[in-house]
Amino acid sequence: MAATVALAVTDGMLHFELSLATEVFGSPPAAVPGPWYELALCGPGPVRVGRFRLEPDHGLERLARADTVIVPGWADPDVAPPADLVDAVRAAYEAGARVASLCTGAFVLAAAGLLDGRRATTHWAHTGELAARHPLVEVDPDVLYVDGGRVLTSAGKAAAMDLCLHLVRQDRGSAVANAVARRLVVPPHRDGGQAQFVTTPVPAPDRQHPLAELFPWIMERLDRPLTVEDLARRAGLSSRHLTRHFRATTGTTPLQWLHIQRIRRAQELLETTDSGIDTVAAATGMGTATTLRRHFHRTVGVPPDTYRRTFRATADGG
Template sequence: MHTVAVLALEQVIPFDLSTPLEVFSRVRLPDGRRPYQVRVCAPTPQIPAAGFTITAPWGLERLVDADTVIVPGRAEGAPPPGERVLDALRRAAAGGTRIASICVGAFDLAETGLLDGLAATTHWIAATELARCFPAVEVRPDVLYVDNGQLLTSAGAAAGLDLCLHMIRRDFGSAVAADAARLAVTPLEREGGQAQFIVHPQPPVPRGSALEPALAWMEEHLSEDLTLDVLAHSSGMSSRTFSRRFREQTGTTPLQWLLRARVRRAQFLLESTDHTIDRIADQAGFGSPTAFRERFKRVAGTSPQNYRATFRSSA
């Protein structure tokens, strides 16, 4: 039997904790056997969570003999995991245990040093902070999960479910994983490389910068045909000077900045209106529906139609 140990730490996110408990405990093989034994392990028998207390029957010493350890995310402001926890995770890894994190659980896993030199992901909101805190980790903010073999990380809570199903498929094949997905009422098809459907905020410019009015002007004229010469002229600079200052202060080019701003505009329209794809392509300044579909997918990781189906507001 495959043992899955779910690590419970102070201020653990309840959904991140319950997802692996629920998914792995309900898996059945074709002959009806349960292939997983699931246990909750913690530094102390009682762990405070958001509004309730978790009772953990097993201590940290049981991580080392588990086949898989799950590190859930924890609420913002949670205390650091502590050396006892980090040492327990390192010992488990040294013994060959597979370790997977859900959402911001990647921070606790990265704290061990086990992710150094490896690719990893986390919720897109926290990806920049993860990269800042752990520069030796190759943070990939645009995927649902990353499988390095022994060490795995996932994005938000729903991506944690995708990762659990991925590990079940690795362990016992697609048929068993598909059955687990049906029990969880979720599709099995979402692969790890699928984007998180997020276009990240543009890099900020220093307050009072000469670029501030230029960026505001660009936002107001997204639907127009904006070439580099037009952008530079609107700022009273030459194209070369404008490009240089823009890259110095934003870390990207004017046209790349413009593309992401247009995609964000399109996302808003896809979520909040019933406008046709052709109309949104024009409103966001893409010129043609074909260019809109190609560029939107390049930045957002999915087609405009799929994005609308996922995020369309009921209003």
Template sequence: MHTVAILVLDDVVPFDMATPIEVFGRTRLPDGRRPYTVRLCGPTPEVRGEAFTMRPPWGLEALADADTVIVPGCAETAPPPPPEALDALRAAAASGTRIASICSGAFILAATGLLDGLSATTHWLAARALAERFPLVDVRPDVLYVDNGQFLTSAGAAAGLDLCLHMIRRDLGSAVAADAARLSVMPLEREGGQAQFIVHEQPPVPRGSLLEPVLAWIEDNLGQDLTLEAMAARCGMSERTFSRRFREQTGTTPLQWLLRARVRRAQFLLETTEYGVERIATQAGFGSPTAFRERFKRVVGLTPQAYRASFQAQPA
């Protein structure tokens, strides 16, 4: 029997907490036995959720006896994790316990120092904040989960389900994990990563900047063959000066900015039209369908066809 302890702190996110309870609690072996025991643990007798109050049956001492500890996410307004909870996580790690976080639970796990020098992920909206707050952690915002062996992290709440199924497959094999996935009405593996859900906003440009007119012109002419020379000439600058000022004001290069603009245009067309790949490649300025497919998948993590199948608006 494998014991899974779920550590709940104040302002825990209900879905992040419920996912491992549901997935591990419903997993069955071929002979019908339950391979997992799930325990809800807290640092105090009463823990406040986002919309409820709960009384965890187990305290922090249960982490010492667990085979796996799950750290769900907490709301942005949650107080800092109590030191005794961080100490309990460190002690569990020292004894070899597997520890996984869901969504913003990565912030709690990172606060223990256990993720220093390792790759980790969290919800893409919080990835920059995680990287800034914990610079020793290699934050990967474009994946659904990261498995470092003993320490695992997942992206948003739904990616927590991907991670739980991944751990079940590690523990018990693909057949048991596939059954658990079917009970959750979920594929055992999803195509692509977080990148497909990220809104690729362009870096802001200061109001009144010399770049404002040229960026508007680029957006209006994405279907054209836009070169660095043409963009610089639009501003009346040399290519070198234009590139330097562009990076100073946006944090990226002109060509990287142009690629993101073209990807956003392609995403919009895939979501809202029935245009074929050739037409979208032309209107977004990728030059050829082959170049479009390759660059789109590199940025988004899905092929254009797979992206359309997942995100195209359906008629009412």
């Protein structure tokens, strides 16, 4: 049976985050086998979202029977969210649902008490207000999203896509999440606060970007030993300028970015092939199975063998 993703909607939601989540969870990539998510639009009745009017499929009580509940952005954080929405989101969490907010949807989760004692984020323009209104919430203004297990929050706009892809990656694995990203013509995104199952970004194609030709060159050579000097020489930059461009583009250093890409490649090989750990280690430039296991466990949080059992079973329909 397909997992149910329920979108909680009421008057005053932001249409961008709502449509984004609908695209991710409502339309499977053609290459993905087996059932996709069952998407449910839940609200108190006909609602206005931005300049659009929507007819929800179900009432808010349906949230309590969903596997995942997503609360899109709340248009006006100065206005308290309606009690029926807050109560329904709280009831869904108490019934065992995973609950995620996109952008200012965090104000709904906070009103439901789901963020008390937790680290959370929202759109940068409203992090101060969230912290002031809900002092029990540990608001982090500097991240794209926060994964707190069954409660997740994202920053604004494009960061909502990061979180949605992260949820798909948790459920179906890296290869499936990347297939969704390709269908939506979006690049892989930055670590949102939890390293596992998340990639560091590759900039959108731009012939004028000083690293435009370097990124694909690196991706074709992940099995080889590469140094900062090798990368700088290929890009025609000094090591110092290379590092500066890397930080501006990816938010991290060349070697850390390279490390994350190798972990990502290892995830894909573990999901999609029967290659032994030694073979995966060689293909990702890790050298030995021992080195791969150490770095993989440290970055992803589980050993390669555990990761493979989890996501090969998912990919095979188990």
